[in-house]
Amino acid sequence: MIQYLSNNHEVVLAALRQHIYLALLPILIGFVVSLPIGYLGVRFPWFYHPLVNVCGVLYSIPSLALFVFLPVILGTKILAPANIVVALTIYTVALLSRTVADGLRAVDPIVTQSATAMGYRRTRRLLDVELPVALPVILAGLRVATVSNISLVSVGALIGIGGLGQLFTRGFQLFYLEPIIIGIILSVLLAGLADLIIVLIQRAVTPWARFQRGGGTA
Amino acid sequence: MITFEDVVKIYPGGSTAVDHLSMELPTGKMTVLVGPSGCGKTTSLRMINRMVEPTSGRILIDGRDVAGQDEALLRRGIGYVIQHAGLFPHKTVLDNVATVPLLLGKTRREARAAALELLERVGLAAEFAGRYPAQLSGGQQQRVGVARALAADPPVMLMDEPFSAVDPVVREGLHREFLRLQQDLGKTIAMVTHDIDEAIKLGDRVAVFRQGGHLAQFGTPQELLEQPVDDFVAEFVGRDRGLRSLSFDTAADLPVSPLTDGGAELVLDEAGRPVGWRLGGVVQPTAGVFTKADSLRMVTDLAIMSPVGVAVRVGADGTADGLVRHHDLVDFLATRRDRRAAEQEA
Numbered sequence: 001m002i003q004y005l006s007n008n009h010e011v012v013l014a015a016l017r018q019h020i021y022l023a024l025l026p027i028l029i030g031f032v033v034s035l036p037i038g039y040l041g042v043r044f045p046w047f048y049h050p051l052v053n054v055c056g057v058l059y060s061i062p063s064l065a066l067f068v069f070l071p072v073i074l075g076t077k078i079l080a081p082a083n084i085v086v087a088l089t090i091y092t093v094a095l096l097s098r099t100v101a102d103g104l105r106a107v108d109p110i111v112t113q114s115a116t117a118m119g120y121r122r123t124r125r126l127l128d129v130e131l132p133v134a135l136p137v138i139l140a141g142l143r144v145a146t147v148s149n150i151s152l153v154s155v156g157a158l159i160g161i162g163g164l165g166q167l168f169t170r171g172f173q174l175f176y177l178e179p180i181i182i183g184i185i186l187s188v189l190l191a192g193l194a195d196l197i198i199v200l201i202q203r204a205v206t207p208w209a210r211f212q213r214g215g216g217t218a
Numbered sequence: 219m220i221t222f223e224d225v226v227k228i229y230p231g232g233s234t235a236v237d238h239l240s241m242e243l244p245t246g247k248m249t250v251l252v253g254p255s256g257c258g259k260t261t262s263l264r265m266i267n268r269m270v271e272p273t274s275g276r277i278l279i280d281g282r283d284v285a286g287q288d289e290a291l292l293r294r295g296i297g298y299v300i301q302h303a304g305l306f307p308h309k310t311v312l313d314n315v316a317t318v319p320l321l322l323g324k325t326r327r328e329a330r331a332a333a334l335e336l337l338e339r340v341g342l343a344a345e346f347a348g349r350y351p352a353q354l355s356g357g358q359q360q361r362v363g364v365a366r367a368l369a370a371d372p373p374v375m376l377m378d379e380p381f382s383a384v385d386p387v388v389r390e391g392l393h394r395e396f397l398r399l400q401q402d403l404g405k406t407i408a409m410v411t412h413d414i415d416e417a418i419k420l421g422d423r424v425a426v427f428r429q430g431g432h433l434a435q436f437g438t439p440q441e442l443l444e445q446p447v448d449d450f451v452a453e454f455v456g457r458d459r460g461l462r463s464l465s466f467d468t469a470a471d472l473p474v475s476p477l478t479d480g481g482a483e484l485v486l487d488e489a490g491r492p493v494g495w496r497l498g499g500v501v502q503p504t505a506g507v508f509t510k511a512d513s514l515r516m517v518t519d520l521a522i523m524s525p526v527g528v529a530v531r532v533g534a535d536g537t538a539d540g541l542v543r544h545h546d547l548v549d550f551l552a553t554r555r556d557r558r559a560a561e562q563e564a
């Protein structure tokens with residue numbers, strides 16, 4: 001295995017870089033897109049259920065099918081990384097829009113009411129009160145989406161672009177175990193690391209959340 | 219002054235929450251809106267800061283119709299204390315209190331300085347400033363809620379069942395502190411409660427509502443206790459309203475008997491302060507003493523609790539200067555009743 005790594009470290013590193021890029025760019029785009037969509041699901045109550053249903057349907061599309069059909073719809077080349085980015089952005093939006101809506105809906109109405117009674121206008125109330133209070137729920141959704149994306153990127157290897165997934169296809173083609181094991185280990189480490197980073201961010205930006213449950217003075 | 223002019227609120231669906239309400243909440247006083255659930259008291263309160271819009275009629279604050287004013291600006295000028303405090307869970311105690319000053323465009327530093335001062339005012343030590351609401355007890359949260367409402371020094375305050383979520387002992391303490399605070403600040407306050415005892419204790423004026431959004435009676439607590447306008451108010455105010463109405467009269471006019479008329483020897487210390495009653499060679503402590511400023515209710519209580527049935531009055535220096543026996547009290551209450559009856563006829 002060490003042997004394989006030292007001979008192929010450039011290939012492995014390139015695969016890892018691509019994997020990170022393909023998994024995390026959709027997270028960023030998806031997060032930014034989901035915030036307004038999720039908010040609409042709260043602002044207009046009639047929109048919530050259609051939103052949840054559409055998100056459910058989108059998320060249930062098999063990733064491979066999406067990877068294959070997107071070039072047809074978008075007019076991109078079959079091997080373009082954009083296909084993976086767009087597909088994973090769709091999954092991210094499907095997961096996060098609902099989470100954002102649920103997080104905002106879970107804000108205690110007493111809190112929003114008292115904000116209104118203090119003289120908050122709608123936009124400032126959203127940014128200063130509702131979003132921050134919903135943040136623990138939203139960040140929990142972000143963790144799921146991130147880990148899910150990191151595992152889904154590998155599927156892209158079946159159409160030729162899949163970050164660490166390429167190590168799997170290579171291993172299968174050559175009847176060679178090392179790249180497969182390295183691919184699995186790096187995927188898991190990457191997912192674990194990304195998850196840890198989000199948890200640390202969560203602790204830093206929502207220091208109040210750890211007092212919420214359990215209660216009492218800490 | 220907050221004026222309700224023939225205010226009606228009918229919710230979509232046709233239920234009448236407030237039915238032709240007219241009343242005036244005097245400046246610098248605390249008016250308590252009280253009644254059973256569904257009587258429209260909370261709806262009335264929320265129409266003052268436009269959280270609810272009336273179907274018809276007008277509400278004026280110091281002569282200005284609230285309907286013409288920008289909602290957010292209006293609300294920043296009205297303190298609001300909500301049930302369960304409604305604090306922002308993600309902000310520290312200090313930043314919760316600094317909310318309205320910040321909305322009004324103060325710098326973070328100014329707002330926090332004002333907030334710190336307010337925290338002290340409501341009896342919370344500076345060490346609480348950096349904590350989050352979830353780290354506080356219910357009573358402490360409610361104090362923060364009051365501090366937050368007062369932070370921008372609004373002339374008008376609305377309080378929606380502010381003390382109902384805390385246990386009775388804590389509530390008692392909050393009441394005392396709040397009355398002291400209000401004595402200093404003299405805000406125009408409208409407060410909602412379903413607890414008539416709280417209304418009578420805290421209110422300068424009490425508005426009793428009945429089902430269907432009708433105002434049943436508006437008056438001072440004493441008027442409510444002594445002259446309820448109908449059976450509904452009488453029953454709502456409670457059975458022992460006669461005894462409770464004694465809380466509103468001081469013992470200033472109550473005649474006293476000489477110290478020797480107690481039926482037993484009143485033992486005094488060398489300074490002349492009462493120690494107790496000598497009964498069969500043993501000195502039993504008096505149940506307490508009263509001054510001219512105390513209420514008739516307290517005198518009655520002392521007379522009942524005393525081992526010899528006599529309440530002891532003391533002067534400002536604590537020396538005993540007179541006694542009130544059971545029958546003195548009964549005679550006084552009889553003349554008080556006759557005087558009241560004559561006043562009512564006049």
